[in-house]
Amino acid sequence: MGNVISGQRDSLTDVSGILVGHHHVLDRDATLGTGAATGCTVVRVPGGATAAVDVRGGGPGTRETDLLDPGNTVRRVDAILLTGGSAYGLAAADGVMRKLEEDGAGIVMDPADPGRVVPIVPGAVIFDLPVGAWDIRPTAEFGYRAAAAAATGFARGSVGAGVGARAGSIKGGVGTASIVLSDGAAAGITVAALIVANPVGSVFDPRTGLPWGCGTDGPDFFGLRAPTDEQLAAANTLPVKGTVLNTTIGVVATDAALDPAGCRRVAVTAHDGLARAIRPAHSPLDGDTLFALATGTADIRASPPLPPAFPADLLVVDQICTAAAVCVERAVVDAIRSAHAVAGIPAYRDLFPG
Known part of the structure; x- marks a missing residue:
């Protein structure tokens, strides 16, 4: 992919026009399973963005994903909801819609009254119900507050939808990463990802203790060093994940002008x-779902001469797709490195200090 340069914040909000907000609850009693440990994360796009989705896991929990088929009518979204609470957590989208309606964001239904809008808010869930109290899940109020909190700066790790991940x-959470492309026709385009990591699968190599996601760029990119034999042995004795419902969800975004098929x-x-x-x-036990957004704020038309069979x-x-995969990989690593222990689930930073 040539030289890989991270964006200014190494964050999803390096894509111009994208904001991120969290809302969660985390009680001391979560360790005992009687307190709250859940939340949601909202990706807002004021003015809307072209969008698509790809669902790969066998047990997804989603909302409005059929709307994002490139063959369907609605071509832009106003926000994406990422939430805990399994299917119950989809209720948080109602609060996101309420906040967006207050702000006048959405499809205008009456030209004579621009305040009559229908915000488009697709969403996806993770299964975090066994962490904390089973009966405390994200509600519409969670979604409203997360949408209201959306900004260019946001926390990572055990926050928002990642609190119970x-x-x-080990502990999962929210991670993010970005790349500014530097080659050819795509030079200057930003690609970024935000991931809520909650997989049934392993996120580090049991032989080395390093995250699997170090594979593309090597451990030096993340500044990690090999753990001691004692640290590695302790990590390898941790019990496997006991829950059977999991899921990693997220958003990838670019400031390039893509149509729905390109986003897909x-x-x-x-x-x-x-x-x-x-x-x-x-x-089959994950509901892995990734949304793609294109804000169209970057110009991709200027390009060097190319053979006719390969339009610019x-x-x-192709370059955006390659960068998106790298950003997702890095965002997973960022999620586990940023997370802190919750409800007795150990964090990567505690197992492998430094």
Whole structure:
């Protein structure tokens, strides 16, 4: 992919026009299974963005994903909801819609009254119900508050939809990464990802203790060093994930101007990043779902001469797809490195300090 340069924040919000907000609850009693440990994360796109989705896991929990088929009518979304609470957590989308309606964001239904809008808010869930209290899940109020909190700066790790996430034997969470492309027709385009890592699969190599996601760029990119034999032995004695419902969800985005079919291709290829960073990924027990957004704020038309069989736009989409997979891979690593222990689930940072 040539030189790989991270964006200014190494974050999804490096894509111009994208905001991220969290809302969660986390009680001390979560350790005992009687307190709250759940939340949601909202990706807002003021003015809307072209969108698509690709669902790979065998047990997804989603909302409005049929709407994003490239053959269907609605071509833009106003926000994406990523939430805990399994199917119950989809209720948080109602709160996101309420906040967007207050802000006048959505499809205008009456030209004479621009306040009559229908916000488009697809969403996906993770299964975190066994962490904390089973009967406390994200509600519409969670979604409203997360949408209201959306900004360019946001926390990572055990926050938002990642509060109750568990990645294999260790704590999962929210992670993010970005790349600014530097080659050819795609030079200057930003590609980014935000991931809620909650897989049944392992996120680190039991032989080395390093995240699987170090594979593309090597451990030096993340500044990691090999653990001691004692640390590695302790990590390998951790019990495997006991719950049978899991799921990794997320959003990949670019500031390139893509049509729904181009977005769909980005969403499809972005799953390669999950397969590199999680082993196994896309299992029958996961509901792995990735959304793709294109804001169209970057100009991709200027390009060097190319053979007629390879139009510039096609080559640009190819570069964006490659970068999307790398961003997803890095975002998974960021999620587990940023997470802290919750409800007795150990964090990567505690197992392998430094």
